[in-house]
Amino acid sequence: MTAMLPRKALTSAVRKVIWEPTKNKAGGLSSQEMFLIVGQPDTLVHEVLFHGTRGNGKSACLLMGFAQHVGKGWGAYWRGVILRRQYSALRDLINEAEKVFPRLFPGATYNKSERTWTFPEGEQLIFQYIEKASQYEAKFHGQQFTYIGFDELTTWATDEIYEKLLSTLRTAYQPTARQPLMPPKQVRAMTNPWGIGKRWVKERFIDGKRNGEIECTIKSLIDEDGNTVEIEWKRCAIFGTIFENKYVDLEYKAWLMNIADPMLREAWLYGNWEVVDDTAMFARVWDRDVHILQPFEIPAAWKVDRSFDYGQSTPFCCLWTAEANGEAVTVGGKVFCPPKGSLIVCGEDYGTPLTPEGKQQKRDLGLLLSAGKIGARLKAREVKLQTTVLKNHARITAGPADNQIYNGSKVDEGTAPTVAKELEKEGITFTQSDKRAGSRITSAQIMFERLQATVDRNREKPHIYIFSGCKFLTRTIPDLYRDEDEPDSVAKGPDDHSWDALAYRLTWKRPTARVSYGIMGH
Template sequence: MSSAGNIKHIARAVRNVVWQPTKSKTGGFSSQEVFLLLGQPENLVHEVLFHGTRGNGKSASLLMGFGQHVGKGWGPFWKGVILRRQCSALSDLIDESHKLFPRLFPGAKYNISKRIWTFPTGEVLIFEFLEKNNQYEKKFHGKQFTYIGLDELTTWATEDIYERLLSTLRTAYQPTKQQPLMPPKQIRATTNPWGVGKQWVKERFIDGKRSGQIERTTRTLLDVNKKPVEVSWSRVAIFGTVFENDYVDLEYKAWLMSLADPVLKEAWLYGNWEVVDDTAMFAKVWNRDVLLMEPFTIPAAWKVERSFDFGQSTPFCCLWTAEANGESVTVNGKTFCPPKGSIIVVGEDYGTPLNPDGSQQKRDLGLFLSAGKMGQRLKDREIRLQQTILRNHPVVRPGPADNQIFNGSRVDNGNAPTVAKELASAGITFVKSDKTAGSRVTSAQLMYERLQATIDDSPDKSHIYFFSNCKFLNKSIPTLYRDEDQPDSVKKGADDHAWDALAYRLTWKRPVTSIQQGIR
């Protein structure tokens, strides 16, 4: 039977019972039908993200992605798990499963305490939650699944749990006459373009790809007989809209269309990944058109310093900042005169492995450089800046750094090596940052005030601007979220190192020189 015939057969089978996938209004397959098709052995795509608007039937598809292979001959080898980040968030999925499974599969039993469906032909589906990385070891390490579903993928701040779960996507099934095919191992995720994990999900599934474009990678491995075998892996994002879903009432669709918040409307009604999530820390005061600037030569009278967040297994970040003194400068034929004390971030070096196209190979992965090599790299970067935008600044002043680079400074009467000493040997020096209690709240508040002053063009408050060449900082700031336990500070997370380097600069109090003291 062809793929199209197969999906229509499935649709007819379930139509007489409980559920059928939505139908396209323009011909062809709907997003739900495509989702099911890509889970069939002959059309298998290993990773599928079902995204788009609210109310497009993603959660039901997640259940039926597993259900379509119950009774196909794989028995207990067709074993699935569907996850949410928190246990309380599972209730809607579990309720939906109780509406579907008992009628689709008479004899299916549900264990309330273990949150497990067991089907008459031996298949098993588990509902589980994973909030923290350390829960993976206890709940999943060493287990095997052929179907993994993650609902609301962007509620996970990083890809760590997702990638760890991929290690459990395996099977010991051996083909039989009754079922000669291997189980179609697959991982499925659903989400709206909203939430703390939006950036990593967007980078993995959306960026640089056309809608529905299947990304395929192939590796050559050796089998048990040491013969080369090509192993492929595939990934795709499917877009679905609420207007496909006739099971959603008109009042709900009208509510989505009437949303007053333009950001929410873009995300929830149109599934737009490019809007800035206004639950992010600085979203309401982030305006790229105002804040980002093309590089220009920094005047000699402006102060220039470097600030630094250290990392080896995770990225390090060095930022070069200029502080305006009230002097104007001509930029692209226009006069630019930010208030005295305004900060312009003019350069960055973000220590992470890059792909040939300049994209990051893996989020939050460092270069594993020694402090000496790190210092030389930073010095080389600084020299390049001094040949261009910092040509008026043959000396860059030491600014604040992560205080851990000074660890060990009191060991062996001060003779023990430290990261700070190794960096200094390359000509890159720093001073200590403010890590006192409350400094994280202070840095976030100072940032908020500067951003607000900039977009309001306040003449009597210090602004902040960013050169467009600081791509990691500029990308990360709109995706920083509030700490759940301390809402007025930035939540720690992957790839927040550029922010840390900037936060040290924001809270740093430049030492008063003897000349300044004499003036006073």
């Protein structure tokens, strides 16, 4: 028999609960409970992404992840920072902290000008914003944090700021009798599967992993005695849903369930990472099932050219593109006859270091090759294509390239070396691309129209297709966003080099007279 507390005593007991994690009605741990547990010293996971639907209590957990170690004996060495991309976005978190911290920690004070909470034993939590990587030096370089929190991680377009802040995750704490454990240094990030940085966040935390699965990597370092020490670094993603959160009112849940945009509803109500963010440039007209083709031999009568975006410290990209002439081809037993002028991107070489598993080692990192080495690599790739999908094309037309490959062409009466000249020595030639004012808008408009015509099966307009092997291009297109200052053009960003190579091709006019060919590789 369960003893019942008198109503007065029960009320008093309930009032002592200032905040508690949500409970899993089906049994087991809730997402919030899991989040707090992996922040404990004996069950520590260093990097955690708390993702899922809207209204699952992510932001409150970001505060409580820090608060659970206040008063535990680390004092000023337990120091945290919670970040948003812009200052205005911090207000809700600051307001939430003002509601609970004074009740949880009597004596805690908040400095509004510095946006810093200081707790009775010296712990500190700072609210800060950082929009550009260039702000890192002034705001964070040289600082030490044991708790770093990112709210709405996908609002940062790249992982550059995230990686830079990781360098501040350190401490000079020395164990004491009261607290013999080191502070559980940790990075915590919250997000929905929506926003300009969706791709890099998904690749880092979601792809190939189950919910709650802990990924372990070994990091080697040299200690002060010159010995190699191996440190285990753990990372995981925790999924949370609004249906766990009893504090969210029914009206809000109903609103989420009735969002008219099906893609937004999938992301915000179900936390689905696979939906295409319709704030992206081509989201409304991109369909992988339609635009991506399995490779086939390009007919001899279709013209083929190469286009190129140069990079050394950043990736370069060369695309081989076929232009259909209205002739049909049989693919997998089915007749494929795109309208005349349709483009089929049939080959790609993206110059970035890869892991043994074929994944990119680091976003926007180039191979640091000389122009001659790049030319030799592109030639080898082209020759290989000429044994497979381009078997019917012994000659490839020189298409457009990033015009910076001609830099230096007017030095020393034209005798100075240029990237273009070094590429040509390896049999890879290009022509000038259209870089006039407005060309970025034009290329985006052409792409949009071609994608739409392909989806609509419009026979009056040229289509665009991409072979499945062009993995960087097919991965990039759904995640291209509009430029904030020029909304009808694609925003510049990391790993957009395959798009740049394609954009040059979209605005290029194939010469009708004499064309320049690369040297044959056979």
